[in-house]
Amino acid sequence: MLIKRKEFIQVGSLATASLMLPKFLKAFEGRPMVPAGNKVVVIVQLSGGNDGLNTIIPVRNDLYYKARPRLGIESTKALSITDEAGLHPSLTGFKELYDDGSLGIINSVGYPNPDRSHFRSMDIWQTASQSNEYLSSGWVGRYLDAQCKGCDKPTQAIEIDDVLSLSMKGEHMKGIAVKDPRRLYGTANEKFFRDVMKNHGGDTGEETVDYLYKTMSETLSSADYIFRQSKLHPTNAEYPKTELGNSLKTIASLIFSDINTKVYYVSLGSFDTHINQEFQQARLFTQLNDAVKAFTADMKTNGRFEDVLLFTFSEFGRRVSQNASGGTDHGTANNMFLVSGGLKQKGLINEMPDLNDLNEGDLKHKVDFKNVYATILKKWLSADDQQILHGKYEMMNFI
């Protein structure tokens, strides 16, 4: 006999998990915001391989227009930043950031022996491995390993998502994924989990059992911690009602709290524009633009823009030539945006890509992305970049 299974008790909910909340909030009422100086990084992953050449457009380059008779963006439409470069028309907020000295652009970022498969190249960016090396830990995770020995909560790195990226997984420590602090794990079972944990008698001597209980305990306490922190000084600025808008709003509220988070991680996609690139990239850039614009304004209003470094990356750029379906195929080197009130180098940090010097139709990389990581780790987060990146990469000067 098959039994239709619905007849089970609903146990608790996250709402009840926060029963203690009012008291807690009271305790923090009127507390001042964290003083300036706590540097944080916000990583925006553009998934799918963003087309860098239509992001920072080489408006004076005939080779660009020749390779892209249909997709090339006319110089009159691009948002001009220098004689030779313009921004994608949807990136109006980025143009304002450029004008006000808080936008940096690194061109031709990549790595030797580029891989054109999404998952492999994303792996390489997320683990900061060489292209012939397979690491099972991510670079932010290894930052946690180095930084956070003995931390009781994995909240130093938070990803706004349901699922944790490889980037955030260290060898010993892992960041935490949170889509919405109010609904951390969407679980009706939370009360049961807490009771199971309460009745678990400490270390068992069984290593994996202890590991699971430790993770569970950190997760539940982090869930509370993040939720409470998100309510300390919730931002009241307007953000676009998109997923990225919501995510950056959550991040802003956490930045204004006294949470110990140093790295925030969020993704936007898919930029895999084999077809209909024009529409698709504009749609995603509008989301990116509006959310980042609201976020940076919020940071400025609250005097935190000098402490926040937001950067974008994608697993690869796209081929120089357009394809036959109104799109572009997988390429190699790409550009990165740096957004902060504390940049030491602004605007175009290095020269535009050389379209005369291609490798089988693809851009050659000039900057290894690991140099960017090393610079951020060392100069912004004061971390041991060499240990985290398994090697020495020259510092850059943008911060």
Next chain:
Amino acid sequence: MLTDPIQEFPDNVYPIIFSAKRLNPDNFWQSHQKFGSMSLPNQLKNQHLLWRAGFGPAVEQLPDLSQFTPQQFYNALVKASSKKPDYINVADNYLQGLMMGIDQVGRVQKKDLTPDEKKEIQRKSREGVRNLNLYWLHEMVNSSAQLREKMAFFWHGHFACRNLNVFYQQGLLNVIRQNALGNFGTLLKEVSKTAAMLNFLNNQQNRKGHPNENFAREVMELFTLGRGNYTEQDVKEAARAFTGWSANARGEFIFRQNQHDTDSKTVLGKTGNLDGDDVLDILLDQKQTAHFITKKIYVFFVNEQPDVQRIDWLTERFHKSDYDISKLMADIFTSDWFYDEKNVGSKIKSPIELIAGIQRMLPMKLENEESLIVLQRILGQMLFYPPNVAGWPGGKTWIDSSSLMMRMRIPQLINDEDELNVRPKDDDDQMMGRENTTPSAAPPKKVVFRGSKPINASVDWNQYTNYFDKTQREKLVNSIAGILLQTKTGVDGSVITSYADQSNREEFIKTATIQIMSTPEYQLC
């Protein structure tokens, strides 16, 4: 319309390795707690064996667990896995016809397909890989050839390969399932000649004068020797030996003589006009290959912490047996040390083991099969989509805050009509930009992914609850925990009892089972 292979199976066909002798189970939990330094009870050992050599005990096997020795159980597992497995073919007629057509009229014609035809092939092929995933998962749950499927699952991670061509994937899976318990040398050679692997590791681009080293490198680094046991020069020379290894559109191996480099090469000290098979033979001659494979098998099947002495002993015998996989597995599963306390309950189940294991104990029909795919993606192990050619790293990497909480929610999701309100990350290799096909001025719609529905599982509880017919009420929780948990320390029975439905015996058994499956301990085997 593609018929769903899963639905072609009769309901609940489960293997019963032994004729069922229904007996009242012991109060196992207490003896479990007491075992101390003594040898573990047979029930626990057999459960250990079934979790490691298969996908966990099935409900039909419950009465047998305490009646037979692990040796008897293992013999039965071997027997049940002795038959050559059938080729799994999930590709529909349209796709088959198209592929045959391409093959007959030659490769040039492939370029003449219209964009719509190409798109349709890609879509059907992706759908095919999805069906292959569900079909194989169904085999893992329902097949009596548990040992074979488990070994194949191991090789699936060892010979990790992503390929969206369903024929290529079917071919590779077939090689792996057929040779799972056979000879490793044969397995290695056949895998190396599959279109899936040649294509995935770019050997189609490996030509005389224009070598592509990817294939040669991974064969050495990941399939045989392991890093540090060969030089860059060995890779270069081996790559030349593999030139000309290719496959046709139907996925059959082809040796393209005119692309093959016939000059002399030297690989690991052996010189000659080597071809690909010669290189694989040279790699198999190295005892390091036996060591590399044995260690990986030990870590996968026995304990995450490698035991150097045991591995050396196994390596020696594996190498001497000329890579007989069955003998190696027998050496492991019939040894006393395999059943040592430190090896039992020490392993974190992989997502596939967890998902299959629950279904073996609680036979169920799923209205929404897509949820099985979604769960695989959320938990980080989707069959046929390994993270890279190194496969799934396993062990503690399965666990982070989100994945652990999700794992512990699964029994509850099966149980009620909650939505699976967690969204997996997009995979651009699977999407291939297809989300973006229709431009429209409308604001982006909220993406509703296909798994975002109740799982709608109907569990057939009868056999399971019957098993506890003669168990006294106050011993029920311990008895249930005894069959579900492998760890030495159990969960607190009073917590389980307090969350279980006390209204009647049957409900109590069901709810206590769901609760016990929702604990950290159930993540281990």
